Amino acid sequence: MSEKKIPYKIYLSEDEMPRAWYNLRADMKVKPAPLINPGTGAPMTAQELENVFCTELVAQELDDDTAFFPIPQEIRDFYKMYRPSPLVRAYCLEEQLQTPAKIYYKFEGNNTSGSHKLNSAIAQAYYAKKQGLKGVTTETGAGQWGTALAMACGYLGLDCQVYMVKCSYDQKPFRREVMKVYGASVTPSPSDTTNVGRKILAEFPGTTGSLGCAISEAVEVAGSNPGYRYVLGSVLNQVLLHQSIIGLESKIALDKYGVKPDIVIGCAGGGSNLGGLIAPFMGEKLRGEADYRIIAVEPASCPSFTRGKFAYDFCDTGKVCPLSKMYTLGSSFIPSADHAGGLRFHGMSSILSQLYHDGYMEAVSVNQTDIFRAAEQFARVEGILPAPESSHAILAAINEANKCKETGEEKTILFGLTGTGYFDMVAYERFHKGELSSAVPTDEDIAKSLARLPRVD
Ligand SMILES: *Cc1c(COP(=O)(O)O)cnc(C)c1O
Numbered sequence: 001m002s003e004k005k006i007p008y009k010i011y012l013s014e015d016e017m018p019r020a021w022y023n024l025r026a027d028m029k030v031k032p033a034p035l036i037n038p039g040t041g042a043p044m045t046a047q048e049l050e051n052v053f054c055t056e057l058v059a060q061e062l063d064d065d066t067a068f069f070p071i072p073q074e075i076r077d078f079y080k081m082y083r084p085s086p087l088v089r090a091y092c093l094e095e096q097l098q099t100p101a102k103i104y105y106k107f108e109g110n111n112t113s114g115s116h117k118l119n120s121a122i123a124q125a126y127y128a129k130k131q132g133l134k135g136v137t138t139e140t141g142a143g144q145w146g147t148a149l150a151m152a153c154g155y156l157g158l159d160c161q162v163y164m165v166k167c168s169y170d171q172k173p174f175r176r177e178v179m180k181v182y183g184a185s186v187t188p189s190p191s192d193t194t195n196v197g198r199k200i201l202a203e204f205p206g207t208t209g210s211l212g213c214a215i216s217e218a219v220e221v222a223g224s225n226p227g228y229r230y231v232l233g234s235v236l237n238q239v240l241l242h243q244s245i246i247g248l249e250s251k252i253a254l255d256k257y258g259v260k261p262d263i264v265i266g267c268a269g270g271g272s273n274l275g276g277l278i279a280p281f282m283g284e285k286l287r288g289e290a291d292y293r294i295i296a297v298e299p300a301s302c303p304s305f306t307r308g309k310f311a312y313d314f315c316d317t318g319k320v321c322p323l324s325k326m327y328t329l330g331s332s333f334i335p336s337a338d339h340a341g342g343l344r345f346h347g348m349s350s351i352l353s354q355l356y357h358d359g360y361m362e363a364v365s366v367n368q369t370d371i372f373r374a375a376e377q378f379a380r381v382e383g384i385l386p387a388p389e390s391s392h393a394i395l396a397a398i399n400e401a402n403k404c405k406e407t408g409e410e411k412t413i414l415f416g417l418t419g420t421g422y423f424d425m426v427a428y429e430r431f432h433k434g435e436l437s438s439a440v441p442t443d444e445d446i447a448k449s450l451a452r453l454p455r456v457d
Pocket residue numbers: 114115116117144145233234235267268269270271272273274342343387389390418419420
């Protein structure tokens with residue numbers, strides 16, 4: 001072996017840390033389709049978006065051409081508290097698999113919020129503060145995004161109002177209380193604090209809520225309170241931009257040792273961690289400088305890439321948000337109640353959707369019991385207790401490494417390990433009790449929700 005002995009963890013010094021986010025859209029020949037105003041059918045203007053989102057974030061959202069956005073010093077200082085995130089050579093997993101493949105993973109779970117979402121939360125909170133706003137509103141389902149945003153707002157002294165899907169609010173008390181530690185106010189949704197919440201409560205008393213409803217409440221509160229804007233933790237172009245820090249750090253670290261991955265793998269919910277991890281690699285691919293196999297991994301119970309349609313759709317079930325052109329299962333699609341592994345968004349980032357559509361990346365779907373098995377296999381050799389979402393990428397990486405074992409190829413695999421599973425022990429418990437199945441939607445289920453796509457000419 002001629003390669004330098006590579007350490008278990010490759011760190012970067014503060015000087016080596018990225019100073020700018022990379023905007024993948026700058027290198028895309030076919031740009032992602034614009035957001036559309038469902039009322040007018042025309043592309044959303046900056047002005048329309050600025051009623052809901054922070055001004056500077058709108059500029060980032062709409063900019064398809066600027067390749068690099070300098071990371072403000074204040075954000076870089078915050079990043080230094082928990083970044084660089086570890087890039088680990090999975091020697092123990094390789095040994096256990098007896099594979100000639102070389103496996104690396106980028107672990108985003110070693111901050112208190114427990115996932116990569118903090119990378120964008122701090123950026124979004126920073127621009128809100130810089131604009132002189134009093135606070136931001138958002139929704140959270142399982143709570144990772146709400147927790148990350150609460151931390152970022154707590155740090156900057158910004159008010160943070162989180163609408164948390166009621167069943168999660170009741171069933172996930174720990175995440176709820178972590179948000180409160182960081183000073184956020186957490187309201188179970190639907191609530192009687194908004195018009196839309198009161199309407200839903202009157203219509204469906206006793207409902208346990210949904211993400212779509214929580215989004216509608218958070219957007220209403222931001223729109224009706226001066227000094228407030230709404231923020232979102234995935235899907236949007238700006239979020240992928242901020243998450244490029246994951247891929248940029250990975251690439252700098254691997255370059256130090258002359259390592260070039262053959263395969264880059266990430267789990268895909270709304271696409272933010274995957275879009276961030278692959279950014280600099282996909283950039284090289286788009287510019288024709290290098291080639292990589294890039295694989296998105298999604299749950300078989302919510303298969304937007306592998307079984308969805310590339311079309312304009314609403315981002316939320318409440319249909320208050322702009323239309324986005326993306327791979328979608330339809331905004332009325334709801335994954336099986338049995339589904340515990342996260343990644344339950346019906347659509348996908350429009351950037352990744354366009355890249356997938358144009359053949360720059362692959363997608364696979366995996367089933368839930370297999371991902372929990374892979375999670376435990378990984379935990380026992382590498383030590384880290386992974387989030388179920390992250391375990392989709394683990395499983396795909398193991399599958400690729402096993403293929404190398406059959407063919408004898410020494411491929412280098414990089415995957416994103418997006419978070420820790422400490423707050424997912426109820427899901428692990430259900431797995432241990434054998435209560436999880438791998439319910440997959442039928443073609444009819446998907447056709448039914450796709451039949452309700454909005455018409456866009
Ligand atoms: C939110 C989340 C995801 C999925 O979101 P993306 O926007 O697709 O990255 C994956 N893993 C963890 C741990 C998360 O919290």
